[in-house]
Amino acid sequence: MTPYLHQLYPALADTLPHLALNAAPTPVRRLTSLDTTGSELWVKDDSVFGDGGWGGNKVRKLEWLLPDARRLGRRTIVTVGGLGTNWGLATALYGREQGLKTVLALVDQPVDEHVRRQLERLRASGAQLHFTHTKLRTVLAAPYLLARGFSGRTPPYLLPAGGSSPVGALGYVEAALELAAQVRAGELPEPSHIVTAVGSGGTVAGLSLGLRLAGLATRAVGVVVNDTLRLDEPTLNRLATRTANLLRARGANIPETVTRTANLDIVTDWLGPGYGQPTPEARTAQTLSADLEHLTLEPVYTAKAMAALLDLDAHHRLTPGPVVYLNTNGPR
Ligand SMILES: *Cc1c(COP(=O)(O)O)cnc(C)c1O
Numbered sequence: 339m340t341p342y343l344h345q346l347y348p349a350l351a352d353t354l355p356h357l358a359l360n361a362a363p364t365p366v367r368r369l370t371s372l373d374t375t376g377s378e379l380w381v382k383d384d385s386v387f388g389d390g391g392w393g394g395n396k397v398r399k400l401e402w403l404l405p406d407a408r409r410l411g412r413r414t415i416v417t418v419g420g421l422g423t424n425w426g427l428a429t430a431l432y433g434r435e436q437g438l439k440t441v442l443a444l445v446d447q448p449v450d451e452h453v454r455r456q457l458e459r460l461r462a463s464g465a466q467l468h469f470t471h472t473k474l475r476t477v478l479a480a481p482y483l484l485a486r487g488f489s490g491r492t493p494p495y496l497l498p499a500g501g502s503s504p505v506g507a508l509g510y511v512e513a514a515l516e517l518a519a520q521v522r523a524g525e526l527p528e529p530s531h532i533v534t535a536v537g538s539g540g541t542v543a544g545l546s547l548g549l550r551l552a553g554l555a556t557r558a559v560g561v562v563v564n565d566t567l568r569l570d571e572p573t574l575n576r577l578a579t580r581t582a583n584l585l586r587a588r589g590a591n592i593p594e595t596v597t598r599t600a601n602l603d604i605v606t607d608w609l610g611p612g613y614g615q616p617t618p619e620a621r622t623a624q625t626l627s628a629d630l631e632h633l634t635l636e637p638v639y640t641a642k643a644m645a646a647l648l649d650l651d652a653h654h655r656l657t658p659g660p661v662v663y664l665n666t667n668g669p670r
Pocket residue numbers: 394395396424425500502535536537538539540541542639640666667668
């Protein structure tokens with residue numbers, strides 16, 4: 339299927355190649371047991387996104403990042419993540435299928451059973467792993483990592499944590515256009531809010547831009563779960579604007595009024611002690627989601643986002659609804 343972005347802006351078909359890693363729009367369904375206090379709740383379930391051995395929101399970004407790397411003739415991707423990085427694993431698995439090698443710098447995060455399992459899979463993925471432990475040591479190791487990423491004289495394709503470059507954010511511009519098509523088809527009513535976790539920001543920034551391009555009045559609500567990156571509202575608005583400017587530079591005609599409209603809200607009360615640190619609210623949200631809605635969340639991102647949604651909704655901060663919860667978790 340032609341991506342919505344190419345349908346909307348045909349000029350992009352030649353300048354921003356797309357690699358389909360998933361066959362159909364991800365499903366939306368009503369959450370009937372969780373919405374006892376506020377607005378009508380829905381889920382858009384991106385956990386099923388990804389035809390390969392791994393799923394979730396990072397695969398949407400790779401649909402644009404991998405062909406961009408190949409277009410530039412790159413052979414290696416150099417990027418960074420925590421020890422349990424979903425991003426690094428998705429990049430290694432889907433990059434390998436495209437003939438791209440992955441070099442990963444790994445910084446420490448709290449190690450639990452989930453993180454240990456992720457590390458096992460990272461080791462098996464064929465990615466070259468460098469344990470740099472801290473952000474500072476990763477920066478100091480950058481020249482070495484870059485050198486490891488050269489393939490002959492071809493430089494590596496460098497990506498920030500989480501793949502949240504403007505090209506990566508296109509994955510969620512596309513997802514917002516997909517949601518808009520589902521609204522038009524009558525699969526769900528137009529939401530007043532869509533809530534998602536913010537780990538590196540590409541997801542919420544892409545959504546914010548995509549919703550506006552689609553002509554939806556829906557606001558994107560980002561729940562910050564990472565304190566190791568700058569993820570405030572101006573920074574994330576800037577990423578959305580940089581993404582719009584990328585589309586403009588590649589031939590899309592996007593009016594200035596679109597990028598001036600504010601539709602992004604960032605909430606920061608759900609992080610707890612830090613990135614990857616469990617919170618009681620997230621644990622409760624995880625249990626409720628599993629028991630009442632058969633929705634499998636994980637503690638680092640999705641359970642904290644659900645905890646925020648339930649509390650904001652209970653305090654009538656997401657009115658009038660409906661409210662869409664974006665499930666970014668992608669276990670396989
Ligand atoms: C990375 C990740 C997020 C956050 O997405 P960003 O685009 O990095 O903000 C949310 N949920 C899961 C499961 C993730 O792996």
